[in-house]
Ligand SMILES: Nc1ncnc2c1ncn2[C@@H]1O[C@H](COP(=O)(O)OP(=O)(O)O)[C@@H](O)[C@H]1O
C-alpha cells in the first residue's frame with residue numbers, strides 16, 4: 001500500500017515518455033526528437049561534463065534570485081499583511097509586477113543594469129517575488145480572528161501571536177506561494193539566458209537549435225524541468241517537517 | 254499554589270464578615286455600555302457575579318451576551334462603565350480569567366496536549382511542567398489516550414473538552430464560557446451539563462456561562478441573569494435554590510425547576526418573533 005503513490009508516479013512517467021517516444025518516431029515534426037535520442041544526448045552531456053558547466057552558470061542567477069525572492073518576499077508579505085500602511089505602500093508594486101509583460105521589461109533592465117548577472121537576478125526576482133509576497137500577505141490577513149482572540153485571552157504577547165498563531169496558520173499558503181514563485185523563478189532564469197545573453201542552459205538551447213541538434217536542445221529543457229521537480233519535492237519535504245500538524249488537515253467546523 | 258489554597262477560606266471568611274448583607278462578588282459589572290458604531294449592544298448594564306458560583310447570562314441571540322463576556326474577559330473595551338475582578342479594574346486580559354470559546358478556537362496544527370498546555374506555554378511555563386499539568390486536566394475532562402491526536406480527529410464534544418481543559422489548566426479564578434455546548438449534540442450536551450455541575454462543586458472557581466437555552470440555564474446555574482435586547486439590559490435575576498443540592502438525575506423532574514423554566518419562558522416569549 002505504501003508504495004502505491006510511487007507505482008502510480010512511475011506509471012504516469014512511463015505513459016508520458018512512451019507517448020513522447022511514439023510522437024518522436026512518427027515523427028510529429030523533424031525538429032522533435034524521440035525520448036531515447038534525448039536521453040542519449042543527456043547522458044552524453046553528463047559524461048563530457050558540459051551540462052555541469054552549464055548549470056554552474058544558470059544556477060547563479062537562479063539560486064540567488066530565488067533566495068532573495070523567498071527571503072524578501074516573505075518578509076515584505078508579512079509586513080504588508082500586518083500593516084495597512086505597508087499594504088497601501090507596497091501592494092500595488094507587486095500587483096503591477098505580476099501583471100507586467102516580462103519581455104517588455106528586459107530591454108529596460110539591460111539598459112539599467114547591463115547584460116551581466118544583476119539583470120538576470122532581476123528577471124528571476126520579477127518572476128518569483130510577486131506571488132510569494134501576495135500569497136504571504138493575504139494569508140496573514142486571513143488568519144482566523146478567533147484564534148488571535150484566543151491567544152490574546154491567554155495573555156499572548158504580539159511576538160507570540162505572530163510566531164505561534166499567524167505564521168503557522170499562514171504557512172500552507174506561504175508555501176504554496178513559494179512553490180509557485182520558485183517554478184516561476186526557473187522560467188525566469190531560462191528566459192533571461194535566452195533574452196539577455198546566452199549562457200549556461202540557455203546557451204545549450206540556443207546553440208543546439210542553431211546547429212539543428214534537437215536531441216541536445218530537448219535534453220537541456222528536460223534537465224531543467226527535472227531539476228525544478230526535484231527542488232519542489234524537497235520544498236514539500238521541508239514544509240512537512242516544519243509544520244507537521246498542518247498536514248493533517250484543518251479542523252474548521 | 255498550596256499557600257493560596259490554604260489561605261482561601263480565611264480571606265473568604267473575613268470578606269463575608271465585612272460585607273455581611275451582600276454576597277461576595279468575584280466580578281462586578283458597573284454601568285457598562287458598549288456601542289458598535291451606531292448599534293447599542295449594551296446600555297448601562299450592571300451585574301454582580303457571586304464568588305464560587307455559576308451565573309448564567311440568558312437571552313435571545315443578538316442581545317449582547319457575547320459582547321458582555323468579552324468585555325469581562327478584557328478582549329473588548331466598554332464604551333463607558335467599568336468591570337472589577339476581585340475589586341481591581343479590568344484593563345485587558347488577565348491571569349485571573351480564562352475563556353472557553355463557542356467555536357473552540359483550537360490550533361489545528363497542534364496536538365491535544367499542546368492545545369491544552371497553550372495557555373501555560375504563553376506564560377512561559379517550562380515544557381515538562383506544563384505538559385504534566387495538561388495531562389492532569391486531559392484526564393479530568395475524560396480525554397486520556399487522545400493526548401497526541403489532532404483537533405480534526407476529534408468530535409465536536411471532544412474538541413470542546415480540549416477547550417475546557419485549556420481554560421482549566423491556567424488555574425484562573427473566573428471561567429468565562431460562551432455558549433460552550435451549542436455546537437455539540439444533545440446527548441453530549443447533557444453529559445457536559447452534569448460535568449459542569451460537578452466542576453462548580455469541586456473547583457473553587459467563579460463561572461460565567463452564556464447560553465440561549467432556558468433549560469440549560471436553570472439546570473446548571475446558581476444565578477440566572479436574563480438579558481433583553483433593545484435596549485440591552487438585565488431584566489431579571491433568578492436564583493434557583495431548592496434543587497441545587499439534589500441528585501443530577503432528579504433536577505429535571507423537580508417542580509421548582511419546571512416552574513422556573515415556565516416563568517422564564519413567559520418573560521422571554523414576547524421577544525421571540
Ligand atoms: N463587531 C461587531 N460590529 C458591529 N456590531 C456587532 C459586532 N459584534 C456584535 N455586534 C452587534 O451587537 C449585538 C450583540 O451581539 P452579541 O454580543 O454577539 O450578541 P449575543 O452573543 O447575545 O448573540 C448584535 O446586535 C450584533 O449584531
Ligand SMILES: [Mg+2]
Nearest residue numbers: 318319320432
Ligand atoms: Mg453570542
